Amino acid sequence: MDRPLSILHACRQFFNLTGAEIYLYELAREQVRLGHQVAVCSPILGGEMVPRIEACGVLVFDPQTVRAWKPDIIHVHTARVLSPDLFPEAPRVATLHDAEDTLEPGPVRRWIVVRPELMILVPDSRWIPNGFDLARFYPMPLPAGDPPHDL
Secondary structure: OOOOOOEEEEEEOOOOOOOHHHEEEEEHHHHHHHOOOOEOOOOOOOHHHHHHHOOOOOEEEEEHHHHOOOOOEEEEOOOOOOOOOOOOOOEEEEEOOOOOOOOEEEEEEEEEEOOHHHHOOOOOOOOOOOOOOOOOOOOOOOOOOOOOOOO
């Protein structure tokens, strides 16, 4: 890495430990560990997510207060959070987490999809599989006396 980057993540809500929020949280946490300055911007903030991510060294903004920050790059996780006119000099990458999410308008340079079937919506996208935390998600043991069945 030549120099640390200022990375801004934008999402529709950053409140509960679910879906795109977990993805964003884990990615931002790793970026801080690598030495980057990272921020999250969302119009809906609170719940368990804000104290968790602030404890990792990530800054948290709403769409009005983020204007004082100057990102080198923007990672959009859900559409219509940031105006395309905000930070026009910063390149944008967007992750499409869900087929029901609308595509982000504006100057997105690269698209990421988390499931291969989403590539139909954005043909030039890159598929990066959704990872999961083995400490949180693990196979449950079968109930006693219930042998596995072939389907």
